[in-house]
Amino acid sequence: MKKSIYILSFAFLLLLLGCKESVRIDLVDESKPAPVALDEVMVKSILGGAVLKYQIPNDKNLLCIKAVYEISPGHVYETKSSVYVDSLVLKGFASSETTQVKVYSVGKNGKESKPLIVEVTPGTPVVEDVANTLFVRSAIGGVKLSYANLSGEDLIYDLIQEDIESNRWEVVKRFYSGLKTGEFTQRGMESKPTNIGVLISDRWGNISDTIKQTITPVFEEEVPKPWSHKEMVGDSWKEGVPGLTIDKMWDGRWDVDALFLWASSKSTKFPQSFTIDLKCEVEITRIVEHQRPVYAYLDTSVKEFELFGTTLDNPNPDTNSDDWIKLGRFSSFQPSGLTGSPTKEDFQYGNVEGENFEFLDENGDPKPTPPVRYLRWRTYETWDGQTEMGEVIIAELEVYGKILKK
CATH class of the missing domain: 2.60.120.260 (Galactose-binding domain-like)
Structure with a gap:
């Protein structure tokens, strides 16, 4: 009988504990100030962007480093890196013009330091760099495109063709690739002089100039x-x-x-x-x-x-x-x-x-x-x-x- 009473009492105690409102343990100290700002950043230009190298501040409240930058007029991007990484990679710039980047130290409580203004001169935009390597030639039954993409970024290659009667250009094929070198072939074209063009675009909305050429596909x-x-x-x-x-x-x-x-x-x-x-x-x-x-x-x-x-x-x-x-x-x-x-x-x-x-x-x-x-x-x-x-x-x-x- 006593054993049964003990079991019922223990079950009742568990029920009471389960009914209590759970208590949240919050380790974020909202009263702490923003982390110390970076005092020096080294900049290295890369194709379509730059790499920012810095020394990570010794601040226990530091969560990450954030960079805010404009890749083209009106298009603002930001990128972050954790406290375990001492660099930030900025990508997607539409030009090689020198621009300002704001770099913040961000705390665990969300507070940000004053920005460090860094001047960055991006390398040649990726779409422009790849367009400079593009080789267009007549192919068996169509046209062949070959390219070099040193950045390895995912790109879209739009092959367009002019309709002589309407004088309009239309997309006939869209190719996707992130390979550093490659080629595409479009077939099913008549063996006659044909005006074709190629546009290259990236995930940031940057588009190359149109590369135009007249080709005559090999008959087959x-x-x-x-x-x-x-x-x-x-x-x-x-x-x-x-x-x-x-x-x-x-x-x-x-x-x-x-x-x-x-x-x-x-x-x-x-x-x-x-x-x-x-x-x-x-x-x-x-x-x-x-x-x-x-x-x-x-x-x-x-x-x-x-x-x-x-x-x-x-x-x-x-x-x-x-x-x-x-x-x-x-x-x-x-x-x-x-x-x-x-x-x-x-x-x-x-x-x-x-x-x-x-x-x-x-x-x-x-x-x-x-x-x-x-x-x-x-x-x-x-x-x-x-x-x-x-x-x-x-x-x-x-x-x-x-x-x-x-």
């Missing part, structure tokens, strides 16, 4: 399908999974995994070859490979391969013979550069749009192949690193160029 057309498979001695084209036959590479589908693709046997040795009859003679400008859905730039998708071509109906199986022309050796490139961790953009390019492999001269200009009808593909490595034995998967192939005769 898609080689029509269906093609056919040509059996050659030494090739390893047989499927490793029932139904995933070689003709799946030209069925016009690449959107469903384990269905619309070709897969070789896992026991096949490298290099692995297959031969395609395009059913017409073509001066090839580029090959497009759609990688496996979900597994673009991963697993058994092609990473390294060679291409050979011939017009002979019964060529020597040995590609070292004079019957074959070596068209080139190619490496698959992951746009994001994040090997092993493809992004959504990587999958979009590798599977949906298809990775382009162009035939170019030593200057990077289009150089179509000699006429070929039979195309021999030889895989040396897949994205999982296999170079001795393993499966190879290709979802779809496309061939572009100038068709000579059927």
Whole structure:
């Protein structure tokens, strides 16, 4: 009986304690003055901004250092750094003109010191610096843009084209990138003189001057399908999974995994070859490979391969013979550069749009192949690193160029 009374009493005590209003323990001392202001700041100019270096004040009430600055007329920004960092990075300036920056010491109670006025001369604005490196050239079926972005800032590249009839400029493609070097290609353009332009913008609203140029895209057309498979001695084209036959590479589908693709046997040795009859003679400008859905730039998708071509109906199986022309050796490139961790953009390019492999001269200009009808593909490595034995998967192939005769 006593035991029951003790238990009930203890429970009642807990109930009373739970009903009491919780007490907040506030460690911020509102009565403390603002932290001491910085007395000296070293300034280093960077592209589109500056780095402020200083000695952190010895003040227990200090929460952070704050800089307030105007990146362009009417656009005020601020940036902060904790008490564990002795520098502030200012970005987004629209010009290289000297400007004043107010630097504050901010207390835990929100009080701010008097500002230290620092004069800053930002480096060349990022959009302007990148615009100075932009190289625009005619490409196969369109235009190619290449650039250098030393800052590594995320930028938008708008490709615009003039409509001759309306005399208006319209955006035809928008590219996004934070890579320090790269290139973009827009295709599907007619092979005639075309006025195009490029504008570069950043997340602060800064926009470069328009870079305008007249280009004439190199003519190309898609080689029509269906093609056919040509059996050659030494090739390893047989499927490793029932139904995933070689003709799946030209069925016009690449959107469903384990269905619309070709897969070789896992026991096949490298290099692995297959031969395609395009059913017409073509001066090839580029090959497009759609990688496996979900597994673009991963697993058994092609990473390294060679291409050979011939017009002979019964060529020597040995590609070292004079019957074959070596068209080139190619490496698959992951746009994001994040090997092993493809992004959504990587999958979009590798599977949906298809990775382009162009035939170019030593200057990077289009150089179509000699006429070929039979195309021999030889895989040396897949994205999982296999170079001795393993499966190879290709979802779809496309061939572009100038068709000579059927």
